[in-house]
Amino acid sequence: MIRTIQELFKITATLVIGSLILINCEPDADQLGSQFFQDGAQGTEASYPVIAYNINNGDTIRTDGSRLISATLGAFTEPQFGMQKSAYVSQVRLSGGNPDFGLNAKLDSAVLVIKPQYAADSVTTVTNEDYIYPDGAVAAKKVVSSYPIIKYGKTKISGKTLLNFKVHEVTDFLGSNADQIRSNKNVNTGAQIGSKTFDGNVHFVKVTKDADNSVLFERTPALRIPLDSTFFANKIISKASSPELADAASFIRYFKGIKVSVVENDGYILNFDPTLIELNLYYKNDKVTNGVTTREQAVYMLNMGASNTYFNQITYDRTGTPAATALANANQTTGDDKLFVQGMGGPGFGLRVPASDVATIKTLYNNSKIGIVSAKIRLYTDTGNWDNSYKKPESFVVRQRNLTPLIGEQEYLNDYLVDMSALYGTGIYNLVKAYDLAKNPAYYDIGITQTFKNIIEKEAPNYDLVLNVGTYTTDSGGNLLGSLYPSLVAQNFNTRSFMPYRVVLAGTDLVNPTNPTSAKLMLTYGKKSN
16 A cells, blocks of 8 residues: 555656646645655545446437447347347448449349458468359369457357348438437338348458469458349439439439348347448449450449448337336435446446535645545446446546536536546546456546546536546547547547447445445545654
8 A cells, every 4th residue: 555655656746737746836735745755755545435326318329420430230138238229320322423334234233241340360261272263263262261240248149149130221311411310310211122140250251363373352351231132223223324313412312321220139239330331233234345245244332431421220128127227216416326337328427526525625635734646436346236248348438517507507518527638648647447347346447636636726616527438539649539629529529329338336335335345536645744
């Protein structure tokens, strides 16, 4: 313990941001920090119970293209939270207006290609040295490398979890890609136009010619869903030169889009990049060379990229679950003993340091001249309700909440915690540190040193903290995206909408405030020795 506190003093001494090192031009208490490191500090670590309560987010969140760096598909049911199911809805555009499919075009097949995240370091390879490539009967070698996709949920239902994917035509106009869309939006659908039973593996296929080792065929790992060729022949190929295919505006009102979903209510959830989806039409047309007509193979790629409107449609069934009971009885005044926390629009939770404890610490600061070195809120997973092998959240996003806003003030603050704004990227600060995630209990430390120092030393408001599953997003240089666009809401730049993780945490113990696993403020402070 003494060594830990001494290390905190050393870290604090290196920070030159605001009053975090307690060195500035003011006298008295604000200068105590510098004296700690010169004259031998007396360090103290104390803990205080925290009021922790569930927050019902309404099982809804924005999932339009501006939020979906990654999209989700699948379904997962477990006893604590119930069922969570995600479908994907998207417009489809032409690659260009008035496509020309050539003379006597006939569609062979149509395929929807989705590229899930997969475990690149886990591969099974099958090689066929005597493969005959069918186009020209060429002697070749075929190598098929299979990778398991990254799944959240159950991977072994009846031996191996199978998901049945369905694709339907959307019959509602989906609007502009600038529109805000929430995850509970419903769309009407028409005919089923595709299906696939998926075993959870994607395959990289490469065919090379025996004679010179040149590549004859190569296909990237993907979930490939066969589509109804008759539907696309009638909808697209036969409509060449028609007004419906004249331009993008006409086409997205003619063919309004697709919806991809799973039949099952239990299994797993997968993630994929929505800007990399492909919808390929494979067809043949007549090619005339020197008066000789041959049939030529061609492919037309419909545009499924970022120019389209797309979103995740997420549904829940919490009937009879502990999460439903907890959310219906959440108590933000005295706290809840269990916190049910779930990504993709599921519930979050609030934290408050009681006013009485804030007053006690202010008295220590004013009368005993303490200097706060570290403040963090510690949260443990609940050993009785969340003892399983499902991956736990690695981080949370944190914002402040004003429960008593004046007229014109916002309840939820849009900026980062001051700790994040000042220290992110320095290498000496983490908003959330997770420990022992593979064990039970695991625990999390939420770093609020500067935020809490401002409450104690500068009379800053003692706002609640609101946490949700997710992380803040950064650019390629590691800069927080929310800090690069000051005119926008910093808190919106996060991964909440597509993080499928969930966890049950220990909350407030009203019966035994000294419970070692209940939510608590961990405070480390120093005092100059006499």
